[in-house]
Amino acid sequence: MVRIGFEIHVQLKTKSKLFCSCPTNFLEAEPNTNICPVCTAQPGSKPEGINEEVIRKAVMVALALNCKIRDEPLRFLRKHYFYPDLPNNYQRTSEPFAVDGELNGVRIREIHIEEDPGRYELREGIVDYNRSGVPLIEIVTEPDMTTVEEARNFLKHLRAVLDYLDVILYPEIGFRVDANVSIEGGERVEVKNINSIHGVVRALKYEIARHKRMLAMGKKIVRETRHWDEVRGVTVSLREKETAEDYRYMPDPDIPPYHIDPALVKELRAKMPELPHQKRDRLVREYGIDESAAWTFVLDKELGDLFESLAKQFGVKNATSFCLNLRGELNYRDKYLAEIPNRERLTKLAELYFGGKITKPVYVEYLRKILDDPAFVPAEQEQLSDDAIRQIAHEIIKANPQAVADYKSGEKKALNFLVGQIVARTKGRADPKRAIQILREELQRL
Numbered sequence: 001m002v003r004i005g006f007e008i009h010v011q012l013k014t015k016s017k018l019f020c021s022c023p024t025n026f027l028e029a030e031p032n033t034n035i036c037p038v039c040t041a042q043p044g045s046k047p048e049g050i051n052e053e054v055i056r057k058a059v060m061v062a063l064a065l066n067c068k069i070r071d072e073p074l075r076f077l078r079k080h081y082f083y084p085d086l087p088n089n090y091q092r093t094s095e096p097f098a099v100d101g102e103l104n105g106v107r108i109r110e111i112h113i114e115e116d117p118g119r120y121e122l123r124e125g126i127v128d129y130n131r132s133g134v135p136l137i138e139i140v141t142e143p144d145m146t147t148v149e150e151a152r153n154f155l156k157h158l159r160a161v162l163d164y165l166d167v168i169l170y171p172e173i174g175f176r177v178d179a180n181v182s183i184e185g186g187e188r189v190e191v192k193n194i195n196s197i198h199g200v201v202r203a204l205k206y207e208i209a210r211h212k213r214m215l216a217m218g219k220k221i222v223r224e225t226r227h228w229d230e231v232r233g234v235t236v237s238l239r240e241k242e243t244a245e246d247y248r249y250m251p252d253p254d255i256p257p258y259h260i261d262p263a264l265v266k267e268l269r270a271k272m273p274e275l276p277h278q279k280r281d282r283l284v285r286e287y288g289i290d291e292s293a294a295w296t297f298v299l300d301k302e303l304g305d306l307f308e309s310l311a312k313q314f315g316v317k318n319a320t321s322f323c324l325n326l327r328g329e330l331n332y333r334d335k336y337l338a339e340i341p342n343r344e345r346l347t348k349l350a351e352l353y354f355g356g357k358i359t360k361p362v363y364v365e366y367l368r369k370i371l372d373d374p375a376f377v378p379a380e381q382e383q384l385s386d387d388a389i390r391q392i393a394h395e396i397i398k399a400n401p402q403a404v405a406d407y408k409s410g411e412k413k414a415l416n417f418l419v420g421q422i423v424a425r426t427k428g429r430a431d432p433k434r435a436i437q438i439l440r441e442e443l444q445r446l
């Protein structure tokens with residue numbers, strides 16, 4: 001029996017840091033420019049009051065995950081460890097402010113707020129404190145998942161909820177997962193800091209296979225923390241797992257306990273935007289598409305939005321096939337639609353294709369180009385004239401006597417083969433319907 005649980009760190013999208021007014025946009029800023037005495041722990045500096053925007057965003061997440069918000073003063077603790085990215089020698093981390101939630105059949109044990117450390121580039125020995133003090137929430141699940149598939153579905157759903165709430169600071173990097181996994185007869189192993197769902201799936205598969213192999217060889221699985229090496233596709237042992245005592249947790253005397261106002265919770269509950277499962281139900285109801293297609297679309301927020309806009313312009317059937325194709329291509333690239341620049345090109349592509357201006361092979365080619373080349377702009381492609389198609393049909397007929405003979409003896413499949421040859425030769429510039437018509441005529445004449 002496999003047991004999988006997660007600790008998910010989300011960098012919250014707020015203007016300023018958790019305990020000071022420095023901006024959070026650490027990716028765009030020059031190193032060590034978004035800093036002040038508080039987030040670099042200068043002697044004598046004291047944290048400012050807790051950033052209310054952090055509380056609002058954190059409570060929204062907790063409510064969307066069906067958690068109870070604790071109605072009592074929340075303490076911030078100092079969690080000690082020693083590393084160049086942590087100027088205070090401790091990280092401020094709150095007690096859980098939300099507990100007992102549930103998503104996708106997985107129990108959410110607790111959520112707490114903490115501050116991100118800075119960034120330390122080990123090889124170059126460079127420290128950048130722009131990130132120091134950026135607000136994080138940590139979402140902790142119970143180890144309720146028993147298969148990699150369940151784990152993947154949970155993370156996709158959670159990620160969609162966070163996207164719908166628009167709370168992730170940098171969606172490409174702001175969602176980091178620690179996965180813990182154990183199988184019957186072995187200790188729990190934690191794989192730290194995996195930054196994509198695809199990466200989590202690979203790491204889990206690797207770990208489960210490793211545990212089974214170890215047990216089969218009669219070896220013991222020790223409790224430890226491992227690192228996921230994305231490039232090599234393996235996990236590597238980091239250290240024996242710290243226990244709570246190693247961190248010497250203690251309440252931070254500089255931060256008075258914070259009580260989340262029940263009136264605020266009520267206000268935020270009333271403001272909750274449409275969430276993925278609600279949108280799925282609405283798409284099924286309003287557009288009559290099946291539940292699994294609807295779920296596929298809504299799990300990627302932008303794709304769900306695109307489906308709705310295309311359905312209004314080109315009809316439900318066209319929008320469905322367009323978005324399913326698009327999802328397939330995105331899956332292949334392990335991307336969310338939001339990561340594709342200049343997305344209005346997709347609407348342009350739909351216009352060309354559903355307006356009969358480009359053929360299906362060209363549409364497929366353009367779709368891939370849009371995803372892979374930010375500069376590519378889809379444009380109408382000149383269609384070949386009937387005469388030009390006829391010319392090519394002659395050549396194809398000459399070059400494929402066997403297929404022609406098959407067709408003549410009643411093998412209808414041979415016609416598809418010949419049409420395919422024309423489409424390939426013309427790189428999709430021949431309308432397949434015209435090509436079939438002309439081919440039939442020419443074969444008739446033989």
Ligand SMILES: [Zn+2]
Pocket residue numbers: 017020021022034035036037038039040133
């Ligand atoms: Zn600061």
